[in-house]
Amino acid sequence: MTTELKIGQFAKQVGVNIETIRYYERLNLLGPTSRLPSGYRLYDRDSQRRLRFIKNAQTLGFTLHEIEELLDLRVSSKARCGDVQRKAEAKLKHVEAKVRDLQSLATALQRLIRTCRAGQPTDHCPILQSLEGEKAGTVHATKRR
Incomplete structure:
Protein backbone atom coordinates (compact mmCIF):
# COMPACT_ATOMS: atom_id res chain seq x y z
CA MET A 1 0.00 0.00 0.00
CA THR A 2 1.31 3.40 -1.01
CA THR A 3 1.21 6.22 1.50
CA GLU A 4 -0.12 9.36 -0.12
CA LEU A 5 0.30 12.78 1.43
CA LYS A 6 -1.76 15.93 1.16
CA ILE A 7 0.04 18.92 -0.33
CA GLY A 8 0.96 20.47 3.04
CA GLN A 9 2.44 17.22 4.35
CA PHE A 10 4.19 16.66 1.04
CA ALA A 11 5.70 20.15 1.04
CA LYS A 12 6.89 19.78 4.62
CA GLN A 13 8.43 16.36 4.00
CA VAL A 14 10.41 17.55 0.99
CA GLY A 15 11.18 20.96 2.50
CA VAL A 16 9.51 23.30 0.03
CA ASN A 17 6.69 25.82 0.10
CA ILE A 18 3.20 24.73 -0.97
CA GLU A 19 3.24 27.50 -3.60
CA THR A 20 6.40 25.98 -5.07
CA ILE A 21 4.56 22.71 -5.60
CA ARG A 22 1.63 24.52 -7.21
CA TYR A 23 4.02 26.44 -9.45
CA TYR A 24 5.70 23.23 -10.59
CA GLU A 25 2.27 21.79 -11.29
CA ARG A 26 1.40 24.79 -13.48
CA LEU A 27 4.62 24.14 -15.42
CA ASN A 28 3.74 20.43 -15.72
CA LEU A 29 6.92 19.42 -13.89
CA LEU A 30 4.95 17.76 -11.14
CA GLY A 31 1.45 16.57 -10.56
CA PRO A 32 -0.58 14.98 -7.81
CA THR A 33 -0.89 11.22 -7.88
CA SER A 34 -4.60 11.49 -7.19
CA ARG A 35 -7.23 13.69 -5.57
CA LEU A 36 -9.64 13.12 -2.78
CA PRO A 37 -13.36 13.68 -3.47
CA SER A 38 -12.92 16.95 -1.57
CA GLY A 39 -10.36 18.08 -4.19
CA TYR A 40 -7.29 17.72 -1.99
CA ARG A 41 -4.20 16.76 -3.96
CA LEU A 42 -2.39 13.58 -2.93
CA TYR A 43 1.27 12.77 -3.60
CA ASP A 44 3.11 9.46 -3.37
CA ARG A 45 6.78 8.42 -3.12
CA ASP A 46 7.30 8.89 -6.87
CA SER A 47 6.14 12.50 -6.51
CA GLN A 48 8.59 12.97 -3.64
CA ARG A 49 11.42 11.52 -5.73
CA ARG A 50 10.48 13.76 -8.67
CA LEU A 51 10.36 16.88 -6.49
CA ARG A 52 13.74 16.03 -4.96
CA PHE A 53 15.07 15.57 -8.48
CA ILE A 54 13.82 19.05 -9.41
CA LYS A 55 15.32 20.68 -6.30
CA ASN A 56 18.66 18.87 -6.65
CA ALA A 57 18.88 19.82 -10.34
CA GLN A 58 18.20 23.45 -9.41
CA THR A 59 21.02 23.26 -6.86
CA LEU A 60 23.32 22.27 -9.73
CA GLY A 61 22.19 25.35 -11.66
CA PHE A 62 19.75 23.78 -14.10
CA THR A 63 16.85 26.00 -15.13
CA LEU A 64 13.29 24.73 -14.91
CA HIS A 65 13.25 24.34 -18.69
CA GLU A 66 16.42 22.28 -18.56
CA ILE A 67 14.97 20.23 -15.71
CA GLU A 68 11.91 19.53 -17.82
CA GLU A 69 14.21 18.22 -20.55
CA LEU A 70 16.06 16.04 -18.04
CA LEU A 71 12.78 14.67 -16.70
CA ASP A 72 11.71 13.86 -20.26
CA LEU A 73 14.98 11.99 -20.79
CA ARG A 74 14.46 10.18 -17.51
CA VAL A 75 11.19 8.63 -18.69
CA SER A 76 12.05 8.16 -22.37
CA SER A 77 12.75 4.58 -23.39
CA LYS A 78 14.94 5.83 -26.25
CA ALA A 79 17.09 8.17 -24.15
CA ARG A 80 20.57 7.15 -23.08
CA CYS A 81 22.90 8.30 -20.35
CA GLY A 82 24.97 10.05 -23.02
CA ASP A 83 22.01 12.35 -23.71
CA VAL A 84 21.99 13.39 -20.07
CA GLN A 85 25.78 13.68 -20.08
CA ARG A 86 25.66 16.15 -22.99
CA LYS A 87 23.17 18.32 -21.10
Missing part, protein backbone atom coordinates in the same frame (compact mmCIF):
# COMPACT_ATOMS: atom_id res chain seq x y z
CA ALA A 88 25.38 18.22 -18.00
CA GLU A 89 28.43 19.14 -20.10
CA ALA A 90 26.57 22.10 -21.60
CA LYS A 91 25.59 23.23 -18.09
CA LEU A 92 29.20 22.89 -16.95
CA LYS A 93 30.40 25.11 -19.83
CA HIS A 94 27.79 27.69 -18.85
CA VAL A 95 28.86 27.56 -15.19
CA GLU A 96 32.53 27.86 -16.13
CA ALA A 97 31.74 30.94 -18.23
CA LYS A 98 29.90 32.46 -15.26
CA VAL A 99 32.89 31.74 -13.03
CA ARG A 100 35.17 33.55 -15.50
CA ASP A 101 32.77 36.50 -15.54
CA LEU A 102 32.68 36.59 -11.74
CA GLN A 103 36.48 36.42 -11.58
CA SER A 104 36.65 39.41 -13.94
CA LEU A 105 34.20 41.29 -11.74
CA ALA A 106 36.26 40.49 -8.65
CA THR A 107 39.41 41.76 -10.36
CA ALA A 108 37.67 44.99 -11.40
CA LEU A 109 36.35 45.52 -7.87
CA GLN A 110 39.78 44.84 -6.35
CA ARG A 111 41.32 47.38 -8.74
CA LEU A 112 38.72 49.99 -7.78
CA ILE A 113 39.15 49.33 -4.08
CA ARG A 114 42.93 49.79 -4.38
CA THR A 115 42.41 53.22 -6.00
CA CYS A 116 40.14 54.39 -3.21
CA ARG A 117 41.46 56.76 -0.58
CA ALA A 118 39.09 56.39 2.33
CA GLY A 119 39.62 59.90 3.69
CA GLN A 120 38.80 61.87 0.56
CA PRO A 121 35.36 63.39 -0.16
CA THR A 122 32.93 61.27 -2.16
CA ASP A 123 32.97 63.69 -5.09
CA HIS A 124 36.54 62.44 -5.72
CA CYS A 125 35.80 58.78 -5.03
CA PRO A 126 37.16 56.64 -7.89
CA ILE A 127 34.61 53.91 -7.21
CA LEU A 128 31.68 56.31 -7.60
CA GLN A 129 33.34 57.95 -10.63
CA SER A 130 33.78 54.55 -12.25
CA LEU A 131 30.11 53.72 -11.71
CA GLU A 132 29.17 56.97 -13.44
CA GLY A 133 31.45 56.19 -16.41
CA GLU A 134 30.49 54.60 -19.69
CA LYS A 135 31.91 51.22 -18.76
CA ALA A 136 31.50 50.17 -15.13
CA GLY A 137 34.49 48.42 -13.67
CA THR A 138 37.13 50.52 -15.36
CA VAL A 139 39.23 52.86 -13.31
CA HIS A 140 39.05 56.38 -14.64
CA ALA A 141 41.95 58.75 -14.15
CA THR A 142 41.18 61.20 -11.42
CA LYS A 143 42.85 64.52 -10.76
CA ARG A 144 44.33 64.89 -7.32
CA ARG A 145 43.68 68.11 -5.52
